[in-house]
Amino acid sequence: MRSSRRAGWDETRVKVAATGAASAVNLGLGILKLYAGVFTNSISIISDGINNFGDVFSNAGAAVGFGVEHRRPSERFPFGFGRLEYVMTFVMAAIVLVVGGVFVYSAMDRLFNRQIVTFAWTQFWIVFATVFVKAGLAVVFGLLYKKIPSEVLKAQCLDSILDMLTTVFALLGLFLYRYISFPVDAVIALGISVALIVSGVKLIAGALGKLIGSRDARADGLQRLCEAQRGVDDAEIKVYDLGRKRADAYVRLAFAEDAGEEDKAEAMRKITAVAAKNGIAVAFVREHAEVPLRESEGDDACALSSTDTAAQKEEK
Structure with missing residues (x-):
């Protein structure tokens, strides 16, 4: 960092x-x-x-x-x-x-x-x-x-x-x-x-x-990244542009019925790591939950917010 x-x-x-x-x-x-x-x-x-x-x-x-x-x-x-x-x-x-x-x-x-x-x-x-x-x-x-x-x-x-x-x-x-x-x-x-x-x-x-607030091109790349993960059927993404090198993103993942907890956790880990390399701080939102209001993202651009999914909390 x-x-x-x-x-x-x-x-x-x-x-x-x-x-x-x-x-x-x-x-x-x-x-x-x-x-x-x-x-x-x-x-x-x-x-x-x-x-x-x-x-x-x-x-x-x-x-x-x-x-x-x-x-x-x-x-x-x-x-x-x-x-x-x-x-x-x-x-x-x-x-x-x-x-x-x-x-x-x-x-x-x-x-x-x-x-x-x-x-x-x-x-x-x-x-x-x-x-x-x-x-x-x-x-x-x-x-x-x-x-x-x-x-x-x-x-x-x-x-x-x-x-x-x-x-x-x-x-x-x-x-x-x-x-x-x-x-x-x-x-x-x-x-x-x-x-x-x-x-x-x-x-x-x-x-x-x-x-x-025109559509951020980084949202398309993040969408492709999410959908490429094993067990992910669909992804809903909202990207907030904070400058050329920084952005906040809220991601709601829809997993396949047969996706295990390990697959879900691995998908979220990979999405977070790849996004962080491109200056995007990812926060995962529970399925069927509303996208929360943004707060200060703090020092760690790779950290997830309090909106982590249940799978992440269990892993922690």
């Missing part, structure tokens, strides 16, 4: 360091792009810079959330802080949606009220260099996501890729403005805005589903 908890804290430190560093990097990128955008009067570059400032807050929020998600359950928060990851993803998605909406307004205004854009090679190369920085962030978050699966890290990776492409198209618009009188940067900014809004909608839908 201690080793798993220590591993959890090691993962937390890595995630906090990565998102904290990304917040500082995005602050620098935002300042550079805003300077270049104001100097050239390019709405697409300015929009790209403001998008980086939005990333500063989302990265900082992610770092704070990661810092507290592995704290032990307390009297005030008996089920821990694992669901903070879903809240962070929701907030990030909301920021993306707001920024996308602002960009749409700015791009439409520039499209119908044309302004002069000044091309400058110095500012062009400054912004061009930021493309490689964003590519580096995308690679870092992508590698972290493979080692530490997290929706927040996945969102950060996708956001970095989108930002990189956004900057490329913004630079393309700035470059083409030298040869085309049509406000290309406004059209590109509009495309960037639509991409941001679509990305935000997808993120917010996934996070909202987790927060309001």
Whole structure:
């Protein structure tokens, strides 16, 4: 138990360091792009810079959330802080949606009220260099996501890729403005805005589903595990999501008539052990009994609650 908890804290430190560093990097990128955008009067570059400032807050929020998600359950928060990851993803998605909406307004205004854009090679190369920085962030978050699966890290990776492409198209618009009188940067900014809004909608839908209690995919795996046990005819399962790595599950098993007490006890032991390896604390409910209200699960994620079946009590 201690080793798993220590591993959890090691993962937390890595995630906090990565998102904290990304917040500082995005602050620098935002300042550079805003300077270049104001100097050239390019709405697409300015929009790209403001998008980086939005990333500063989302990265900082992610770092704070990661810092507290592995704290032990307390009297005030008996089920821990694992669901903070879903809240962070929701907030990030909301920021993306707001920024996308602002960009749409700015791009439409520039499209119908044309302004002069000044091309400058110095500012062009400054912004061009930021493309490689964003590519580096995308690679870092992508590698972290493979080692530490997290929706927040996945969102950060996708956001970095989108930002990189956004900057490329913004630079393309700035470059083409030298040869085309049509406000290309406004059209590109509009495309960037639509991409941001679509990305935000997808993120917010996934996070909202987790927060309001959509079906947990772990329930399907637990169902298959229960039904695969010897002597088990059927299983009724309720899983309560406490975060990416933690969940409470109440299981009511229906055994075959010829199932012996030893088979029942063995089935419950195996279900409990396998579920615990996947971060699920299982409590067995007596057949025909109501599922009880949840209580704090305590320190031992493998322990069964007071709703153990009669077979377990006899064994104890």
